[in-house]
Amino acid sequence: MKAKHLLIATATLGAVAGLVFAVLMRDFSQDAATGPWSADIPQAEVAEQPAAPPAPTFDPRFRSCAHCHQAGPGARNSSGPVLTGVLGRKAATTDYPYSKAMRAAGIVWDEQTLRNFLKAPQSVVRGTRMAFGGMSDADMDGLIAFLKEQDAR
Numbered sequence: 540m541k542a543k544h545l546l547i548a549t550a551t552l553g554a555v556a557g558l559v560f561a562v563l564m565r566d567f568s569q570d571a572a573t574g575p576w577s578a579d580i581p582q583a584e585v586a587e588q589p590a591a592p593p594a595p596t597f598d599p600r601f602r603s604c605a606h607c608h609q610a611g612p613g614a615r616n617s618s619g620p621v622l623t624g625v626l627g628r629k630a631a632t633t634d635y636p637y638s639k640a641m642r643a644a645g646i647v648w649d650e651q652t653l654r655n656f657l658k659a660p661q662s663v664v665r666g667t668r669m670a671f672g673g674m675s676d677a678d679m680d681g682l683i684a685f686l687k688e689q690d691a692r
């Protein structure tokens with residue numbers, strides 16, 4: 540092959556590769572702009588969102604409980620008992636199917652008992668079915684405030 544042909548072949552290959560790359564990048568950037576993970580939602584779309592606040596269960600202070608519990612207006616028993624009004628409530632007094640351990644606990648969920656329970660559930664109610672890894676004091680402050688707000692509604 541002559542040097543000139545080689546040059547043309549190389550240039551052609553380069554152009555094709557460049558084109559493929561450009562198309563791929565265009566698709567990628569379109570996905571990034573329209574995909575659900577897009578960070579920059581246009582302002583107009585944000586403004587059209589309903590103004591209603593998120594359901595209380597999705598309050599960040601309740602995040603570590605929301606997997607198993609509901610609290611607030613319309614809350615019901617789910618995989619754990621409903622937590623609306625839990626402060627001051629006697630343990631195992633909703634129609635949730637509690638463990639034997641919880642039914643026998645004979646405690647009232649005052650703030651301190653609840654804090655102790657959330658730090659180490661088994662140390663307060665040995666045999667409870669609540670599988671929970673414990674919680675920091677700071678997170679607990681937010682959570683207790685959240686629960687009080689739900690009770691006051």
Ligand code: HEC
Pocket residue numbers: 603604605606607608618619620622625629630631632633636637638639640641648653657666667668669670671674682
């Ligand atoms: C993995 C699921 C799970 C998570 C997460 C969880 N719980 Fe529970 N919780 C349960 C279950 C199940 C029970 C019932 C336990 C039993 O009957 O022994 C329960 C029971 C309780 C009770 C007793 C309620 C009553 O009516 O006597 C309280 C209070 C409670 N949870 C608070 C919390 C809080 C607050 C959080 C978040 C910090 C939390 N739980 C996180 C599953 C969970």
